Amino acid sequence: MEGLELISPADAAAVLHIKKQTLAVWRCAKRQPLPYVKVGRRVFYKRRDLERFVERNTLTGAPRP
Secondary structure (H helix, E strand, O other): OOOEEOHHHHHHHHHHHHHHHHHHHHHHHHHHHHHOEOOOOOOEEHHHHHHHHHOOOOOOOOOOE
16 A cells, blocks of 8 residues: 555544644544544544645635636
């Protein structure tokens, strides 16, 4: 699995500029479609999933028709 980069919830929260606890709420409540990886009891995020999440949530600011 070339290019697979797993990052901790703290680092993922820093990338998204949110609190680590917010990610925990999103996971438990399934509030956001952000995939995560469980390894035993530990949680990780794939960097490419974070990038996709940001792309999906990027708004252009263009007015709606």
